[in-house]
Amino acid sequence: MAVSAEDLGTQDIKILLMKQAIPASVGILFMSVNILIDTIFVGQWIGSLAIAAVTVVLPITFFISSLGMAIGVGGGSVLSRALGGNNKEKALLTFANQIMMTFFMASLFVILGIFFSEEMLELFGAKGAIVAPATEFFFPIIFSVPFLALCMMGNNIIRAEGKAKFAMYAMIIPAFVNILLDIVFIKIMNLGMTGAALATSISYVMCFLFVLWFFMNKSELKLELRHFKFNFPIIKEITELSFVTFSRQGVISILSIILNHTLYTYGGEHSIAVYGIISRMLMFALFPVLGITQGFIPIAGYNFGAKNYDRVKESIQISIKYAALFAAVIFVFILFFAKPIVSVFTTDIKVIEETPNALRWVFAASPIIAIQLIGAAYFQAAGKAKKALFLTLSKQGFFLIPLVLILPNFFGIFGVWISFPIADVLSTVITGYFLKKEMNTKLNNTSDGSIL
Structure with missing residues (x-):
């Protein structure tokens, strides 16, 4: 199923599309199945209010972690062109700066999230009976967000290296871990929303460990301590290219805020649960x-x-x-x-x-x-x-x-x-x-x- 650059210009379009679309579809499928089954377990074993709570909290964590995705997409472009131009040193500096940017920015938002948790949860739609389960879900999961951000950044770099198979594995592993731990923590140990949050958090950490293993053992990008220095021209280039991705996620986050508040105003807590189910189906279907x-x-x-x-x-x-x-x-x-x-x-x-x-x-x-x-x-x-x-x-x-x-x-x-x-x-x-x-x-x- 491997595709070379020459194939992209000569091979039959239908065959090419199949070769390119199937791995992408499999990765998206596993990610969406993970979210889907997670929602089913939470809804069946905890209740519909738990679905509403997850619907409120996850946009917060995805907004913070999308910093990693944006830095990964923008930096991946810089890195790919550097590798194509045989400028290995710039590629390594770009990668190191991506790691530092992702870690520091995600950590900053996590600190803000911890200190302003009530305000943040209220902003994203935690009202009435949703507040308690949302708070219970929020605190265990917020600490794992930097790991998720680094995973999302690293996944784009793996793709930039042309290792699509490993990028797909990075999406599959946390899905299996999350589903398994949901059964253990929610069904067997009866830990409720805390158990759901722990399962999700550990799945993020496992994804990070796989990405770390990849870069230590399979990647062509072998970083040294000297690469970990802020390079402002590279940071500027990464930031400019990251803007489109982060803008998109920013708009999605604003939409989540408006939707949750509107749904609560016109339909109460259960309407947020309704949208929680619909939003999962949108990605899965x-x-x-x-x-x-x-x-x-x-x-x-x-x-x-x-x-x-x-x-x-x-x-x-x-x-x-x-x-x-x-x-x-x-x-x-x-x-x-x-x-x-x-x-x-x-x-x-x-x-x-x-x-x-x-x-x-x-x-x-x-x-x-x-x-x-x-x-x-x-x-x-x-x-x-x-x-x-x-x-x-x-x-x-x-x-x-x-x-x-x-x-x-x-x-x-x-x-x-x-x-x-x-x-x-x-x-x-x-x-x-x-x-x-x-x-x-x-x-x-x-x-x-x-x-x-």
């Missing part, structure tokens, strides 16, 4: 679509750089067709099996009654999201950072957040759920416009430029 999107990027990027625009266009068309097909199948499955799916998560009758229709509405526009995802990914692959950032943030930042703030005033809790498909349609229309324009101009060598 769409894993093949997200995998195709990730697999598409290097194919489009290589051929765009080689000015092989016919292959770029072909990769766009095939990726959208395959992703749309998967998304349509997923929507049909959700449409008919929403209630059995929800029943797996909880025994709370109120949550079981409300979630199926909400789930159907949130997934209502999923058959067309392939255009939005692949379109935004194309502009990223082509190095058009401003358009990529605009289109990546369009759904959550420009449409979903305003809709969630406005529609519930007229439609109550239903306004929250219909905000999702409306945002999907609007962002898809915008992305489709830019993508079609690009295909009819920049990429229009021989064919008609149709998206599908």
Whole structure:
């Protein structure tokens, strides 16, 4: 399944996409299954309020750890180009600075989180009966966040080295550890939310230990003590390239805050639990679509750089067709099996009654999201950072957040759920416009430029 740079420019696009998308899909699948099963265990063994508590706390930890992801993505670009230019010393300095930046920034946010825990939990939506389980879950898990941040940073460097298999292992290991320890701590030892937090925290540490093992034994990047010095030109370069990734996560965090507060206002604690189930299903159900999107990027990027625009266009068309097909199948499955799916998560009758229709509405526009995802990914692959950032943030930042703030005033809790498909349609229309324009101009060598 290995792919060389030459293959990206010559091999059949369908075969290439399969080779690139399958490992990405497997990694996303294991990560989403981990979150999904974790939510099922918490909901079945502790209760629906526990799902609401996790829904409040995890966006905080992911926001802090996303610093590592952003530094990993930005620094990975610097590092890859340094290795490509045979500048091994710059690559090593970049890697060392990434480690220091990730550790210090994540640790700073953790310290702030500990001292301002009440304010932070309230900001992210911990109200009423959610406060107690959210606090119980928050404190054990906050101490493990620097490990998660370093894992997310390290995973991007592993990919930058071309070791995709080990990057996939780094996502699989914590999933198995978390699921196993959930059974031990929650079901057998009856530790409740503390047990759930401990299981998650230990899984982060195990991921970190695997990443550390990789860099000590398998990596080409062998750091020495002299590399661990702040290099401000490199830090500036990493920071500039990290901005898109961190901006995206920042918008997602703002959306989480607004959603949790709006859901509590119009539906109470159980509505946050409802969204907790839906958000887990969004990542799990769409894993093949997200995998195709990730697999598409290097194919489009290589051929765009080689000015092989016919292959770029072909990769766009095939990726959208395959992703749309998967998304349509997923929507049909959700449409008919929403209630059995929800029943797996909880025994709370109120949550079981409300979630199926909400789930159907949130997934209502999923058959067309392939255009939005692949379109935004194309502009990223082509190095058009401003358009990529605009289109990546369009759904959550420009449409979903305003809709969630406005529609519930007229439609109550239903306004929250219909905000999702409306945002999907609007962002898809915008992305489709830019993508079609690009295909009819920049990429229009021989064919008609149709998206599908």
